[in-house]
Amino acid sequence: MSRHRYPIEICRVFERTTISKLQESLTAFALKDHDAKQIEPKEQNGGKKGGKSNDSTGAKQYTLKNILGDALGYGPQLSEHIILDAGLVPTTKLSEDKKLDDNEIQLLVQAVIVFEDWLEDIINGQKVPEGYILMQKQILANDTTSESGGVKKVTILLYASSFLYCLMAMDFMY
Amino acid sequence: MNFRLPGCLQMYDEFCSILLNQFKSRVYEKFETFDAALDEFYSKIESQRSEQQQKAKEDSASVKLNKIRQDQVCGIY
Numbered sequence: 001m002s003r004h005r006y007p008i009e010i011c012r013v014f015e016r017t018t019i020s021k022l023q024e025s026l027t028a029f030a031l032k033d034h035d036a037k038q039i040e041p042k043e044q045n046g047g048k049k050g051g052k053s054n055d056s057t058g059a060k061q062y063t064l065k066n067i068l069g070d071a072l073g074y075g076p077q078l079s080e081h082i083i084l085d086a087g088l089v090p091t092t093k094l095s096e097d098k099k100l101d102d103n104e105i106q107l108l109v110q111a112v113i114v115f116e117d118w119l120e121d122i123i124n125g126q127k128v129p130e131g132y133i134l135m136q137k138q139i140l141a142n143d144t145t146s147e148s149g150g151v152k153k154v155t156i157l158l159y160a161s162s163f164l165y166c167l168m169a170m171d172f173m174y
Numbered sequence: 175m176n177f178r179l180p181g182c183l184q185m186y187d188e189f190c191s192i193l194l195n196q197f198k199s200r201v202y203e204k205f206e207t208f209d210a211a212l213d214e215f216y217s218k219i220e221s222q223r224s225e226q227q228q229k230a231k232e233d234s235a236s237v238k239l240n241k242i243r244q245d246q247v248c249g250i251y
Contacts, residue, residue: 128208
């Protein structure tokens, strides 16, 4: 939605991601680390968690979601969607020592193909996309009217709901 | 006084044209076309937001009222 500015500068003609390009970006991200460091200072959450294992080489650990997101250019949400489609965990940390195996790469390649099939059909006008509206987490409105504690709980619930969804989604996967 | 309309509980959050895997566990409404979903979303979101704000105001007012009431009752005895 409109939480961020729409990045019109990365507007481009649709091209299918080639398997070789994808394989290359998923395996050889050591080079990219240098470029990405300046571009992505906002990846604080990844850095915070990965901080403990960082050593003297200063190599930052990137999550699978970051790497695939950079490789495809469809944005983080679609990157996560594709990874989940492949049955992998988006928050998996990858580094020089811990790369994806061939089977996992194949799964990702398949998932990207599935998505790009869908996207191509939409772009060519062969298919009209469905629409989905996601609801906010329901607030239990029954017992909040009288107690002051109730109101506090509801506010906390509101703030925590997006975090809970993350946890729930993770739970579903395991 | 009682503000519990059924529509008041369901508040739209966002829309998308493909149901992302990470959203599958959430409550969602499906539409035949993306256009229909957008129409629905933007025709209701404003009123939902104002309803929610109104409700928040009412809740905080009734909390204040209850607090004052309690204080006064304590003062009497």
